[in-house]
Each structure stands twice: as structure tokens, then as C-alpha cells.
Amino acid sequence: MKAASENAPRVVNPRFKYEVAARPGGQQIKVCFGCGICTAGCPVAEIDAAYNPRRIIRLVLLGLEEEVLTADLIWLCTTCFTCYARCPQDVKFTDVMGVLRDLAVEKGYVHPSFPARLRALDDTVQRARRDGARALARAKAEAGEPDAGLLRRILAAAGEDS
Ligand code: SF4
Ligand code: SF4
Known part of the structure; x- marks a missing residue:
């Protein structure tokens, strides 16, 4: 996997959230209001504090494409759909995660295999x-x-x- 250097300046892609929202499953990302209910119910977040669906969405909305798509964290989701069922804004984070994984492959951040x-x-x-x-x-x-x-x-x- 390509990795973003910790010391490198953060590259912002202001179009990133629109790219995610244009994909099936990503349409609702822009209505997230950051309540954190997804993170509170996530079994992965329970065992790994670095895994935080609310924060991942925030990074996407801020346009931090490389930071999101190079993160090992996007591969940890177990697709249990708990966040999907509980989100008050119907963001469908499980599907958003699928979009992020597809983009990571398409943009060459991970090997296609x-x-x-x-x-x-x-x-x-x-x-x-x-x-x-x-x-x-x-x-x-x-x-x-x-x-x-x-x-x-x-x-x-x-x-x-x-
Ligand atoms: S539960 Fe929904 S609205 Fe709340 S932070 Fe998560 S994705 Fe955003
Ligand atoms: S679908 Fe993924 S992000 Fe959502 S609660 Fe389950 S493991 Fe966490």
C-alpha cells in the first residue's frame, strides 16, 4: 500500500466528498452531522480506538483524500451494518466504506488483488x-x-x- 508520510503537508482535494457522493452507496455522506452514533455502536471501534467512522467521514468531508485512502483503517470494517441501521441521517456508512475501498484500489493506493x-x-x-x-x-x-x-x-x- 502507498502510505502518506506523517510529516508531509496534508494534501486537500476539495472534490473528494463529491467523488464519494457520486458513487452508489456514497450519496448520503454530505448529510452527516457528526453525532458519533456510528462510532458508539461499532464493534471494531470498541477494540481499536483508532478506528472511528465519524472521524473517517469528517476527513472525507474535509477533502483529505490521501489520508483516508492510504489508511489501513478503511479495511478493518467487518460490514456488520450496525452503523447503517442506527444512523439518524441515513448516511449508510457501510456502503460509504465500500466506496472508499473501491477508490483506494482505483487510485492505486492498494494493489488490485x-x-x-x-x-x-x-x-x-x-x-x-x-x-x-x-x-x-x-x-x-x-x-x-x-x-x-x-x-x-x-x-x-x-x-x-x-
Ligand atoms: S451516525 Fe450518521 S450522522 Fe452520526 S456521525 Fe455517524 S454517519 Fe454521521
Ligand atoms: S459496518 Fe463497519 S463501521 Fe459500521 S459498525 Fe460495523 S464494523 Fe463498524
Whole structure:
């Protein structure tokens, strides 16, 4: 990844917010009023104080393109949609993050193969989570626990009860 030097003067692109807003998913970014509800509910922000959706939006609105698009932080979002559901301004930050990732690739801040590698990692984590749920359902069934049937039905509905 290209990295912005900490000592370099901040380059401002006043068109950056318009570029983001022109993309599907980014249209609402300009109506953010900085309430911070997105950050308060974000599971990534909970474990990494440097990750702050409200601040990322602010940087975009200020035109600090390079600072945003070179930041490792834009790749940490787990797309859980909590911020998306809670935002009073319907900013849809999860989608905004997708736009920022696309721009980071298109403008050459990350290698084009990086998003695919990240998706492969996500798939691996998701598979591990499903395997864990299956193992838990089996253990509960063997122990005769009352909610084992429910867990099995949920896994079956998701096509995962094998
Ligand atoms: S919750 Fe919505 S309005 Fe509030 S800071 Fe986050 S994106 Fe902006
Ligand atoms: S979608 Fe991303 S930014 Fe929003 S709450 Fe989840 S992890 Fe945080």
C-alpha cells in the first residue's frame, strides 16, 4: 500500500466528498452531522480506538483524500451494518466504506488483488464461525439441552446442517 508520510503537508482535494457522493452507496455522506452514533455502536471501534467512522467521514468531508485512502483503517470494517441501521441521517456508512475501498484500489493506493485476498480471509473466518456453530449444536444435542433443536433448525435453514 502507498502510505502518506506523517510529516508531509496534508494534501486537500476539495472534490473528494463529491467523488464519494457520486458513487452508489456514497450519496448520503454530505448529510452527516457528526453525532458519533456510528462510532458508539461499532464493534471494531470498541477494540481499536483508532478506528472511528465519524472521524473517517469528517476527513472525507474535509477533502483529505490521501489520508483516508492510504489508511489501513478503511479495511478493518467487518460490514456488520450496525452503523447503517442506527444512523439518524441515513448516511449508510457501510456502503460509504465500500466506496472508499473501491477508490483506494482505483487510485492505486492498494494493489488490485488486495480486496479479493481480504474477501478470502473473510470467507475463512465465516466458515470457522459456521463450523463452531455446528459443533455447538451437536454438543448441545448430545447433552440433551433444550435449545439444541432450535440451533439445529437455524443451521438447517441456512443450509449448514451437514
Ligand atoms: S451516525 Fe450518521 S450522522 Fe452520526 S456521525 Fe455517524 S454517519 Fe454521521
Ligand atoms: S459496518 Fe463497519 S463501521 Fe459500521 S459498525 Fe460495523 S464494523 Fe463498524
